[in-house]
Amino acid sequence: SAAETYRRVVQQFVGKIMQGLGGTGAQQSKDCSFEAGSVAGAPLRISWFLVIFFVYQLIDAFNNNSLPLWVRIALVTGNEFLLLLTVLCHEMGHGTMARWCGGKIAEVLLWPFGGICFTTRPQGRNAREKLVDDLKIVAAGPATHFPMAAAWVLLLASFAGACSHVDTPPSWKYLVPFSSNWAPCGPQSNPALPCFSTYAGWLCYQLLTQAIQLNVMLFMFNVFFPMYPMDGAKLIVCSLQLYCGTTARCAAKVLIWTSIPLAVLLIGHSLMGMGGGGLQPGITAYMGFMCLMESYRIYSLYKEEKLYTHPLFELARSDTQRFNDGAGSAARLNNSDRDDPEQASAPQVQFSELRTFQGSGRLLGSSSAEPSQGTDASQGKQSEGAQGPVATQQTRTAAPAGGRRAWLDRVEQEAANRTKTVRELEDERLGLTSA
Numbered sequence: 001s002a003a004e005t006y007r008r009v010v011q012q013f014v015g016k017i018m019q020g021l022g023g024t025g026a027q028q029s030k031d032c033s034f035e036a037g038s039v040a041g042a043p044l045r046i047s048w049f050l051v052i053f054f055v056y057q058l059i060d061a062f063n064n065n066s067l068p069l070w071v072r073i074a075l076v077t078g079n080e081f082l083l084l085l086t087v088l089c090h091e092m093g094h095g096t097m098a099r100w101c102g103g104k105i106a107e108v109l110l111w112p113f114g115g116i117c118f119t120t121r122p123q124g125r126n127a128r129e130k131l132v133d134d135l136k137i138v139a140a141g142p143a144t145h146f147p148m149a150a151a152w153v154l155l156l157a158s159f160a161g162a163c164s165h166v167d168t169p170p171s172w173k174y175l176v177p178f179s180s181n182w183a184p185c186g187p188q189s190n191p192a193l194p195c196f197s198t199y200a201g202w203l204c205y206q207l208l209t210q211a212i213q214l215n216v217m218l219f220m221f222n223v224f225f226p227m228y229p230m231d232g233a234k235l236i237v238c239s240l241q242l243y244c245g246t247t248a249r250c251a252a253k254v255l256i257w258t259s260i261p262l263a264v265l266l267i268g269h270s271l272m273g274m275g276g277g278g279l280q281p282g283i284t285a286y287m288g289f290m291c292l293m294e295s296y297r298i299y300s301l302y303k304e305e306k307l308y309t310h311p312l313f314e315l316a317r318s319d320t321q322r323f324n325d326g327a328g329s330a331a332r333l334n335n336s337d338r339d340d341p342e343q344a345s346a347p348q349v350q351f352s353e354l355r356t357f358q359g360s361g362r363l364l365g366s367s368s369a370e371p372s373q374g375t376d377a378s379q380g381k382q383s384e385g386a387q388g389p390v391a392t393q394q395t396r397t398a399a400p401a402g403g404r405r406a407w408l409d410r411v412e413q414e415a416a417n418r419t420k421t422v423r424e425l426e427d428e429r430l431g432l433t434s435a
Contacts, residue, residue: 021113021291025113025116026116029107029116032049039088039092042108043108044107050110053279057080061075079207086145089148090222091115092108093141093142096140098133101121103121130314131312134234134238135234142219145216149215152212153175153212166205174213174216241315259294260292263289266285271285317340318340319334
């Protein structure tokens with residue numbers, strides 16, 4: 001029935017969201033994509049949904065009558081080509097660094113949410129070395145936007161120089177995010193104005209500026225929007241564990257409390273933009289839901305104390321455990337299936353109450369027969385207040401009864417006793433007892 005079909009479709013939709021961005025991408029690469037050749041020896045696959053999205057843009061361009069039809073088709077096709085080329089270079093940055101670290105590129109997928117480079121890691125690496133490799137691989141993707149943006153700026157500057165009769169803004173201004181630059185006018189404008197005389201020149205200029213702005217915006221989104229599994233979130237997690245001395249569980253908390261609010265923000269912004277029509281708001285909202293599920297999965301692992309099963313948090317469980325036995329401290333293999341317990345914070349130092357000394361002391365050189373002034377009064381106070389900690393401390397630190405000479409004799413006697421055997425000490429004790 002129709003109700004059963006609708007329920008099945010909803011269940012499949014929710015199931016794909018629950019898989020997260022990575023799981024959905026892996027399934028699309030297997031079931032809903034076609035092979036489009038290879039790049040640097042790596043198989044390249046394109047999602048059928050990306051083709052559907054491109055066809056929808058072409059249909060939308062047909063309904064727009066502001067420009068000639070061939071210009072509209074060329075503009076949509078050129079923008080799509082630049083987007084795929086930029087994303088492909090970004091993903092190959094990840095893959096090339098993975099190869100440099102000893103891994104391999106399994107395949108590259110281009111789909112409506114960008115691209116995914118499926119790579120393998122070299123064997124025989126410990127958890128920390130894997131995290132260093134991950135940091136290099138993740139950083140290599142956004143780093144590709146620097147040479148790409150520089151190359152497009154040079155091309156735009158050269159093209160603007162060749163069309164010196166056209167009034168255009170400086171090429172470097174397109175590198176400024178969210179900047180508002182005036183667009184040069186096309187052939188449909190007043191011929192008296194400094195505009196492009198042909199649509200071909202105007203179209204080339206538009207595509208070059210689009211390429212620059214595309215690299216800038218993709219770099220900003222990937223690095224400064226730390227929503228997992230975007231590159232910015234992975235950069236934060238790896239850097240916290242490697243260079244800030246943060247535990248894996250603490251880094252996971254930072255990831256959860258930054259990624260979840262940003263995913264909710266992205267979903268809300270996309271839903272509010274659906275009133276304008278088009279597929280892009282729906283695609284963005286769907287991506288936000290999948291990113292939210294990825295963060296929720298990490299939150300579940302955090303609550304279950306099994307973060308070490310996630311590739312980014314393998315340091316949450318150490319290979320060995322330290323323990324104390326009768327012979328001292330030792331190490332053994334860690335057979336636990338849970339994360340290492342978080343270290344408790346250092347206890348605060350408890351300061352005791354400080355009081356000024358109120359009695360009178362005894363000179364070191366004086367004998368017991370010549371007490372200093374006020375000795376009797378001091379002894380009386382000590383006997384009366386012997387229950388308090390101050391009186392006990394005063395009693396312990398009082399001068400020896402026989403003066404300095406008697407105290408030195410006792411110290412020498414104790415030093416001599418340390419060199420004697422147990423038998424000699426026992427003989428002395430028995431001799432003193434019999435006497």
